[in-house]
Amino acid sequence: MFKPLDAIFFEAPTLDLSRDLLGKILVHELPDGIVAGRIVETEAYMGAEDRAAHSFGNRRTKRTEIMFGKSGLVYTYQMHTHTLLNVVSGPEETPRAILIRAIEPVDGIDFMAERRGRHMPMKQWTSGPGKLTKAMGITMDYNGHHFTERPLYIAEGEAVRAVSKGPRIGIGNSAEAVHFPYRFWETENPFVSKFRP
DNA sequence: TCCTCGATTACCT
DNA sequence: GGTAATCGAGGAT
Numbered sequence: 001m002f003k004p005l006d007a008i009f010f011e012a013p014t015l016d017l018s019r020d021l022l023g024k025i026l027v028h029e030l031p032d033g034i035v036a037g038r039i040v041e042t043e044a045y046m047g048a049e050d051r052a053a054h055s056f057g058n059r060r061t062k063r064t065e066i067m068f069g070k071s072g073l074v075y076t077y078q079m080h081t082h083t084l085l086n087v088v089s090g091p092e093e094t095p096r097a098i099l100i101r102a103i104e105p106v107d108g109i110d111f112m113a114e115r116r117g118r119h120m121p122m123k124q125w126t127s128g129p130g131k132l133t134k135a136m137g138i139t140m141d142y143n144g145h146h147f148t149e150r151p152l153y154i155a156e157g158e159a160v161r162a163v164s165k166g167p168r169i170g171i172g173n174s175a176e177a178v179h180f181p182y183r184f185w186e187t188e189n190p191f192v193s194k195f196r197p
Numbered sequence: 198t199c200c201t202c203g204a205t206t207a208c209c210t
Numbered sequence: 211g212g213t214a215a216t217c218g219a220g221g222a223t
Contacts, residue, residue, distance in 0.1 A: 130205050
């Protein structure tokens, strides 16, 4: 059914990879079945030169260590009460990452409905970085896992129709980096996260 | 040790 | 539009 992409896919330059991830399928294989969603929104964090990145100035700590590893690794971290999911990018020692901000549910609809609450409109199940990890059952335990390996991986999907780009969300205290156009999304896809005022 | 704050979300008014 | 939730990372002391 779904098959992990080869590791070479993740070796593209970070901004190219951010765009290439759109349309790909994020898959989580669980004992009870498969949960999968098509990636429709991403944000690039450009490491040493990017004030909004955790690894700005090559800051190397227990938390950011994984970003210095090879491309395609999973970087998860906690934001308040939520888990956020990133794809490590760039060669080793270049601490870049791509935040997966939204997916469009493809498989495991019942599982997602159960986890997000059956009364919530489907549009709101996965339209945000914290929402999609909850919907798909992705936890901090996957930090350091690789996206080419089961049970959590990225597979080929239906190509995007059109791509938009613009400034990233929620990085208000990042000086000049606030304006960098590092957010990518599929134009007019209803599962893209809403801009936060 | 102590303090501040966050790559968010949901619920309140 | 405002804010609580909720806790560890990161920097200051």
